[in-house]
Amino acid sequence: MAEEKDAFYVVRKGDVVGIYKSFSDIQSLFASSVSSDSLSIYKGYSLPQETEEYLISQGLKGAPYSISAASVNEDLFGRLHACPYQDPYSAGRTLGVSSLSRKQGAIQLDTSKLAGSSSFPTNSQTHHALGGSQAELSTCFSCTLHFDGASKGNPGPAGAGAILRDESKVYRLREGVGIQTNNVAEYRSLILGLKHALKKGYKHIVVQGDSLLVCNQIQGLWKIKNPNMASLCTEAKELKNRFLSFKISHVLREYNSEADAQANLAVNLKAGQVQEDCQLL
Template sequence: MAEEKDVFYVVRKGDVVGIYKSFSDIQPLFASSVSGEPLSIYKGYSLPQKTEEYLVSHGLKGAPYSIGAADVHEGLFGRLVACPYLDPYSSGGRTFDASSSSRNLQGAIQFDSSKQAGSSLLPTNSQRHHALGGSQAELSTCLSCTLHFDGASKGNPGPAGAGAILRDGSKVYRLREGVGIQTNNVAEYRGLILGLKQALEKGYKQIHVQGDSLLVCSQIQGLWKVKNQNMATLCSEAKELKDKFMSFKINHVLREFNSEADVQANLAIHLRAFAAGEVQEDCQFL
């Protein structure tokens, strides 16, 4: 799609609204919308100066941006038009709907704030930190992260641990959780779930996941069937978590490229090895 002069796009997925200056920047969101929350896309021209000033005054500067849907008020982006798009990942070639009216746009973008006493139109402190800057470096530090996950079991089944490494441009989180007496596959899933939960709690909206479990990666992608009920429950929980991200990607890597997560998983075995639930975290600033 050729870019038009001064165009910008307003995108909602779940409780997050993103403002993008290029349609190509929205492409990674399509894949995660197929099985997760749908996207609503609108197009505007020449982002109003008052909107730029509003964003800058509250810690959001550069483009693209990301704010909470509850902080979008009518007229913030000026005049917007519907921007239906063809889902390239759907075999049926379905088109996502977008309302053409300004009033319905606010309904599509904004939360029902009637249940939020004292709600404000200003971004919260956490939302300010989630803003995307104009450079790729700012993108990685503010909104996007990579996750490496792993699991370990001494005995398979036996005392087991889950490990995860969350990394953005400025920080590395090392996570480990004792998961009790479990199989290696369960521990692998628990490592993935641990990492996804922590990423969401820390405010990340885009995530690239890597792990050396071909089973977990393939089942999450829907390439392999889930036959075991225990695995099905864990897979379902992981998919529910992944659908909360604006963008999600997962791929299998060889064990030698997952050594940091492996270290955390093996350390986690000694965290109340016979009882699940204890989580430890270290953070290093780069």
């Protein structure tokens, strides 16, 4: 067996797959208070070079990686072991994953409740399915994001605003986006918030905004005809896929007033200028 220094861990959460080089990196990522998707963890050794090259070709460099499960085929990672894990917030209680099933001599992911169906085969004589309850993620790694854009003239001087919040603090974000339409400003505000959430280490995010266009295009419910919108949507989706869980929904404007206030302040900023305020709750 390869040495432990060559070990890697494959974590599937909903339709997102993360690849980590250290078990300690995933100790705090178990499940989510904002998503009911199952979590599965596998262990492998000596990540194949062709896999590294494939991940890089998807725009992913270094570890940890994250990639859409729809882009994962059965032999991408080679042989994987179903991996038990410890809930860091319980007193030594070992928690298993109930999303594995034995089928045709192999351990496979039960994808009946997951989007982007794919499976990771293992050797049935040396691996086993784990049963048990689902761990709960520390709220330190979960957040909510409200986003909004403003344009004085549509097109005209525009700004992006976002409110990023967890249980202990709230970030108020503003970015000047130059002369743009309101739709561009809306996308830029979502991108601003997602980038900041990833920078702060959040792995699970619930997003709300009053732009029906952005919310529906991100979910693939509406077609995108404008090339500029398509580029912005692609950028936002790439950021979305780096979270272990992501949910987005449309809200009425009156429930998005905090983000709207930041967007209107951002109109006065230079294009690309970002401001951030942080308040402890």
